[in-house]
Amino acid sequence: xxxxxQNSGPLSVPEGAIASLNCTYSDRGSQSFxxxxxxxxxxxxxxxxIYSNGDKEDGRFTAQLNKASQYVSLLIRDSQPSxxxxxxxxxxxxxxxxxxxxxxTTLSVSS
Amino acid sequence: GAGVSQSPSNKVTEKGKxxxxxxxxxxxxxxxxxxxxxxxxxxxxxIYFQGNSAPDKSGLPSDRxxxxxxxxSVSTLTIQRxxxxxxxxxxxxxxxxxxxxxxxxxxxxxxxx
Numbered sequence: 590x591x592x593x594x595q596n597s598g599p600l601s602v603p604e605g606a607i608a609s610l611n612c613t614y615s616d617r618g619s620q621s622f623x624x625x626x627x628x629x630x631x632x633x634x635x636x637x638x639i640y641s642n643g644d645k646e647d648g649r650f651t652a653q654l655n656k657a658s659q660y661v662s663l664l665i666r667d668s669q670p671s672x673x674x675x676x677x678x679x680x681x682x683x684x685x686x687x688x689x690x691x692x693x694t695t696l697s698v699s700s
Numbered sequence: 701g702a703g704v705s706q707s708p709s710n711k712v713t714e715k716g717k718x719x720x721x722x723x724x725x726x727x728x729x730x731x732x733x734x735x736x737x738x739x740x741x742x743x744x745x746x747i748y749f750q751g752n753s754a755p756d757k758s759g760l761p762s763d764r765x766x767x768x769x770x771x772x773s774v775s776t777l778t779i780q781r782x783x784x785x786x787x788x789x790x791x792x793x794x795x796x797x798x799x800x801x802x803x804x805x806x807x808x809x810x811x812x813x
Contacts, residue, residue: 634804677743681798686755687745687756
């Protein structure tokens, strides 16, 4: 089992819809969870981070964490064409270990 | 500086040559990571520094790859006897501490001919 798994997509949603991106991880001891967005030819940029079970909202973005199910998701409300990018889930397993990225989900928002 | 600085931005080298890539972190950031991203692929972890020590170097693909960090600041990634499969974008990312959000540099695009 891969450490961090994401559906590669592409995930296609119409403008204004909710996009739901999912990520599962294998290490039950994982502590920190991040979502990054990467536009083609650019470096990843941080969208959200979450450390505790539950939901965390920031503007149009909501991160959801369920440690029992080893599952973290990102919801994007009112999706815009500018949200079209690859979304990377990253998990920090335990202190002193690396931050591991999933391979990313490509999101396409059509106008 | 304002952000993570990587140099050079582009490097073309001949197979068999050694290359050195540099990363200048955001001031005060203790955690520093090196990743590699091949075209159309995800981020491949290479090595993680906390201060000057490297608690996790499990991602280095072979003994041709090495990295160091001095003064808890600048890091260099060295690739010896480069091969064509080393061609990729090498990304450096730094964070305030080990589990804080990372800030990425613009990367070094390495092409081995």
